[in-house]
Amino acid sequence: MAIVKSLSKVAAVIGIGESDYVGDHARVRAGERPHDSYGYAAIAFNKALKDAGIERDDIDGLIVGPTIAYERMGELLGINPTWGSQADAMLSVIEACMAIQTGMAEVVALVYGNDQRSAAIQYGGPEAMGGNMFLSYIYHAPWGFTSQGALYAMMFQRFMALTGCTEAQLGEVAVAQRLHASLNPHALMKKLITIEDYMASRYICEPLHLFDYCLINDGGVALIITSADYAKRNAKKKPVLIHGVGRYDANKGATSLEPRLLDFYRPAQERCAEQMFNMAGLGPKDIDAVQIYDSFSCHVPLALEGYGYCATGDVGRFMAEEGISLKGKLPVNTGGGHLSETYMQGWNHQVEAVRQVRGEGLGRQVENCRFVHYNSDVAGKAVSIIYGS
Amino acid sequence: MTYSKPLPQADDLLMQPFWEHARAHRLSIQRCDDCGDGHFPPSPVCPHCLSEEQTWEPVSGRGTLLSWVTFHRAYWGGFIPDLPYQCCLVRLAEGPLIVANFAGDKPAHLAEGLPVRAVFHEMTEHFTLPKFIVE
Ligand SMILES: [Zn+2]
Numbered sequence: 001m002a003i004v005k006s007l008s009k010v011a012a013v014i015g016i017g018e019s020d021y022v023g024d025h026a027r028v029r030a031g032e033r034p035h036d037s038y039g040y041a042a043i044a045f046n047k048a049l050k051d052a053g054i055e056r057d058d059i060d061g062l063i064v065g066p067t068i069a070y071e072r073m074g075e076l077l078g079i080n081p082t083w084g085s086q087a088d089a090m091l092s093v094i095e096a097c098m099a100i101q102t103g104m105a106e107v108v109a110l111v112y113g114n115d116q117r118s119a120a121i122q123y124g125g126p127e128a129m130g131g132n133m134f135l136s137y138i139y140h141a142p143w144g145f146t147s148q149g150a151l152y153a154m155m156f157q158r159f160m161a162l163t164g165c166t167e168a169q170l171g172e173v174a175v176a177q178r179l180h181a182s183l184n185p186h187a188l189m190k191k192l193i194t195i196e197d198y199m200a201s202r203y204i205c206e207p208l209h210l211f212d213y214c215l216i217n218d219g220g221v222a223l224i225i226t227s228a229d230y231a232k233r234n235a236k237k238k239p240v241l242i243h244g245v246g247r248y249d250a251n252k253g254a255t256s257l258e259p260r261l262l263d264f265y266r267p268a269q270e271r272c273a274e275q276m277f278n279m280a281g282l283g284p285k286d287i288d289a290v291q292i293y294d295s296f297s298c299h300v301p302l303a304l305e306g307y308g309y310c311a312t313g314d315v316g317r318f319m320a321e322e323g324i325s326l327k328g329k330l331p332v333n334t335g336g337g338h339l340s341e342t343y344m345q346g347w348n349h350q351v352e353a354v355r356q357v358r359g360e361g362l363g364r365q366v367e368n369c370r371f372v373h374y375n376s377d378v379a380g381k382a383v384s385i386i387y388g389s
Numbered sequence: 390m391t392y393s394k395p396l397p398q399a400d401d402l403l404m405q406p407f408w409e410h411a412r413a414h415r416l417s418i419q420r421c422d423d424c425g426d427g428h429f430p431p432s433p434v435c436p437h438c439l440s441e442e443q444t445w446e447p448v449s450g451r452g453t454l455l456s457w458v459t460f461h462r463a464y465w466g467g468f469i470p471d472l473p474y475q476c477c478l479v480r481l482a483e484g485p486l487i488v489a490n491f492a493g494d495k496p497a498h499l500a501e502g503l504p505v506r507a508v509f510h511e512m513t514e515h516f517t518l519p520k521f522i523v524e
Pocket residue numbers: 421422423424425426435436437438439440
């Protein structure tokens with residue numbers, strides 16, 4: 001495998017913006033539809049622009065998230081870029097670095113908006129979003145195996161059987177992230193929970209409990225990413241550099257769930273980690289906080305083992321004894337993540353990583369936070385980014 | 390009474406032989422004529438060697454239990470009366486993995502690696518669903 005080094009410190013995040021998750025959620029729950037996906041994205045974009053201290057017309061690259069149409073978003077924001085793309089949160093950050101490195105664009109806006117709650121988007125059953133793209137839904141529907149959560153429940157059941165990790169140990173994820181959310185003004189779920197509360201909560205797809213599932217809410221996120229050089233000259237705040245990125249996909253056998261059920265995505269995460277840490281010249285010991293894509297809590301233990309933060313087979317003990325909260329050894333999902341902050345499909349994790357490196361974490365700030373690692377394993381794509389000062 | 394659970398996708402032509410075999414109470418997988426790779430779900434070309442020549446082959450119906458879950462929430466109305474219901478993941482003796490249900494009530498004892506065997510439930514006049522029992 002080629003070890004890519006050329007994207008390290010090429011680009012930096014200079015602007016972040018989010019819609020008002022808390023206010024909008026209250027309005028949606030009251031039956032209103034405050035904005036559509038484009039509206040949420042546009043509001044986040046305006047905030048990111050202001051945060052960066054640049055003008056709209058400085059932007060020459062545009063990436064929009066998968067939930068909105070590229071051309072329409074560009075029209076709404078009045079941007080005719082020299083380069084553009086459509087991608088999910090993690091890949092859009094990597095694509096922005098690549099576009100900047102190759103000179104296709106210098107100042108890239110990444111915008112995402114999703115009205116999934118007010119539009120009643122379904123992630124399981126007959127109307128499952130993307131079901132026709134993720135065949136495991138369709139193939140297994142006659143047996144009633146028809147939700148995203150079920151795929152992860154099946155995986156975690158086997159993980160418990162093979163490693164001895166327990167439901168109560170998995171509960172550490174929901175408990176820690178709720179603590180973080182309680183310290184985050186942007187978070188939706190702020191009421192503290194205990195392991196006892198977690199164990200007493202109802203199962204959705206056993207062994208996963210209600211607290212293992214992400215929220216479903218509306219919102220938008222935007223990032224402004226530019227060359228390290230441009231960032232140094234023009235950014236209002238301290239630029240947050242992208243020190244390393246990695247990716248490795250496990251597509252073979254995906255519909256029959258082999259990469260998840262047999263390997264727990266481990267080979268993909270290991271190769272992704274190797275690329276990213278080599279590119280950054282860093283290792284797991286250098287990382288001060290980790291953000292992990294948590295549509296379901298069990299992404300967290302798998303990633304902690306896969307990226308080398310604890311020994312193989314030891315993650316249950318690691319989470320319970322060494323700790324993954326701000327009070328523990330390795331703070332994970334310091335903003336509350338998808339479980340307790342907001343479900344922005346990985347976009348909110350990028351914002352939280354930038355805030356922690358900037359020192360804008362308020363009551364949840366990780367002390368002396370130099371490097372934050374983000375990773376996801378959505379649908380077999382192991383993707384990783386290291387943000388740092 | 391109408392059947393209210395999801396049926397196999399009628400437009401999924403690749404899977405038709407699987408359901409035809411199931412009606413005859415045979416579990417089947419797709420086998421590559423060139424390299425011999427056995428796979429499920431089916432593929433238009435062999436994922437191992439890219440051959441376009443493949444044949445459906447009945448298999449033993451025997452396998453081992455890899456994992457299982459219990460649904461406490463139904464995503465299709467037709468499954469509401471079954472709640473809570475189980476799904477299992479089985480590695481067939483011939484190699485491929487298949488998601489299915491246990492036949493009958495939830496087995497009293499479940500463990501990774503238990504031997505299982507396919508049985509066939511006629512859900513409608515035209516549709517037979519393979520399920521598994523723990524041996
Ligand atoms: Zn072949």
